[in-house]
Amino acid sequence: QVQLTESGVGLVQAGDSLRLSCAVSGRTVSDLGMVWFRQAPGNEREFIAAISWSGVTAVDADSDKGRFTLSRDNAKNTVYLQIDDLKPVHTAIYYCAGDVDQKVEPSYLTENYEYWGPGTQVTVSS
Numbered sequence: 415q416v417q418l419t420e421s422g423v424g425l426v427q428a429g430d431s432l433r434l435s436c437a438v439s440g441r442t443v444s445d446l447g448m449v450w451f452r453q454a455p456g457n458e459r460e461f462i463a464a465i466s467w468s469g470v471t472a473v474d475a476d477s478d479k480g481r482f483t484l485s486r487d488n489a490k491n492t493v494y495l496q497i498d499d500l501k502p503v504h505t506a507i508y509y510c511a512g513d514v515d516q517k518v519e520p521s522y523l524t525e526n527y528e529y530w531g532p533g534t535q536v537t538v539s540s
Contacts, residue, residue: 416440418510418531425537426500434495436510447516448493452506464520500538507533
């Protein structure tokens with residue numbers, strides 16, 4: 415059974431940086447296309463960034479391209495999302511997701527992912 419678990423500091427101040435973790439169990443993380451989404455109150459879940467099986471990363475052009483950095487540690491079977499210079503508008507629940515069929519060129523669509531973490535709340539105070 416594949417399980418994804420997000421973690422990271424939940425409450426930060428504007429201007430801070432934060433690194434979220436997504437630990438994968440039941441499957442080797444490099445066998446999966448892995449992505450991060452976020453969902454702010456009242457909004458739909460939106461794509462942030464993805465990493466393919468080969469380690470190629472992509473960040474959504476509309477989501478503060480220079481603010482998000484995605485990385486992976488194969489030894490820890492974990493994917494990370496670094497967020498710099500946080501602002502209150504970044505307050506949201508952050509989700510990681512993965513799918514074997516997305517490992518070559520991960521999709522930005524939520525419906526293409528089989529495995530999801532429960533999400534982790536990030537709140538940015540001004």
